[in-house]
Amino acid sequence: MKRDARLTIAVANQKGGVGKTNVAGNLAAELAAAGRNVVLIDLDPQATATTWALGRYSGRGTADVLLGDATAEEVLVDVPAFRIRMLGSVPEAMRIAERTIAANVGSERALSRAIRDLSADTVIFDCPPSMGVLTAAAFVAATGILVPVAAAPEALDGLVQLLSNLCRLRVALDLELPVLAIVPTRFDIRLRIAREVVDAVRALEPEALTDFSIRESVALRELFRPSRPDPHLSARFNRSRRLRTSRRGGSPPCPHRPRSLKPPPSAPCQRHWTSSPAP
Ligand SMILES: Nc1ncnc2c1ncn2[C@@H]1O[C@H](COP(=O)(O)OP(=O)(O)OP(=O)(O)O)[C@@H](O)[C@H]1O
Numbered sequence: 001m002k003r004d005a006r007l008t009i010a011v012a013n014q015k016g017g018v019g020k021t022n023v024a025g026n027l028a029a030e031l032a033a034a035g036r037n038v039v040l041i042d043l044d045p046q047a048t049a050t051t052w053a054l055g056r057y058s059g060r061g062t063a064d065v066l067l068g069d070a071t072a073e074e075v076l077v078d079v080p081a082f083r084i085r086m087l088g089s090v091p092e093a094m095r096i097a098e099r100t101i102a103a104n105v106g107s108e109r110a111l112s113r114a115i116r117d118l119s120a121d122t123v124i125f126d127c128p129p130s131m132g133v134l135t136a137a138a139f140v141a142a143t144g145i146l147v148p149v150a151a152a153p154e155a156l157d158g159l160v161q162l163l164s165n166l167c168r169l170r171v172a173l174d175l176e177l178p179v180l181a182i183v184p185t186r187f188d189i190r191l192r193i194a195r196e197v198v199d200a201v202r203a204l205e206p207e208a209l210t211d212f213s214i215r216e217s218v219a220l221r222e223l224f225r226p227s228r229p230d231p232h233l234s235a236r237f238n239r240s241r242r243l244r245t246s247r248r249g250g251s252p253p254c255p256h257r258p259r260s261l262k263p264p265p266s267a268p269c270q271r272h273w274t275s276s277p278a279p
């Protein structure tokens with residue numbers, strides 16, 4: 001299948017609260033600061049990214065594009081503080097769009113068509129915490145997926161589930177859709193379990209795991225409010241060298257079978273970048 005030449009990243013994980021929106025928003029702002037022409041598309045009816053960038057928003061946006069009522073260029077909104085443009089999410093409109101797409105076979109491809117002529121070299125989708133039709137629409141339009149994974153034990157089951165869902169979607173929708181990066185988030189180096197979770201992710205997907213983690217930050221929790229990008233996270237993206245447009249060795253084989261979920265008991269975690277010194 002012909003893929004879009006521009007960098008089009010779906011930030012996705014069906015698990016909620018793992019930092020998808022935080023990563024998507026800050027990645028968009030960082031890539032824009034590096035000179036790229038970035039569009040951030042909020043696909044989540046919760047509209048967290050929209051609130052983050054635009055405050056209370058009730059204009060036209062992602063839902064209108066999904067329903068074919070507007071072109072993407074018509075409803076893009078400038079976000080001068082972050083030097084990006086975005087398609088905003090309005091919760092009620094997004095729920096209607098979601099139901100409409102779900103009821104019409106093939107309409108998950110509407111987003112891919114809608115962004116085809118967008119004047120941008122980078123498009124980032126902030127996906128909702130589900131593997132429903134909105135996430136499927138992002139996957140059809142994306143050149144790859146970035147998966148934030150919280151460094152907590154329950155994240156592993158979620159990751160395995162995500163990877164196996166991905167395999168099904170790749171087959172069903174005829175997609176390549178490589179996992180560009182798996183980013184450990186909310187990482188607390190003081191917690192052995194957090195280090196073990198990252199080691200387990202490494203055992204599962206060594207090629208995709210980034211060589212940095214986004215640390216759990218009280219300051220970030222408190223900073224997380226509309227129109228304020230996180231400076232700590234932005235710095236982390238500056239330091240990342242692992243965000244790639246393609247993955248060595250291609251996509252994982254389907255069906256996805258993890259070698260082992262059991263982490264090596266005393267494996268060090270030195271490759272993971274955190275601001276705290278290793279204990
Ligand atoms: N690195 C972090 N350190 C501390 N708190 C964080 C961090 N990342 C995210 N959070 C907190 O977790 C909450 C959820 O973050 P975010 O909205 O980015 O996750 P999400 O995966 O997009 O959630 P959802 O699945 O609901 O869309 C935020 O309100 C923030 O307070």
Ligand SMILES: [Mg+2]
Nearest residue numbers: 020021044048
């Ligand atoms: Mg979110």
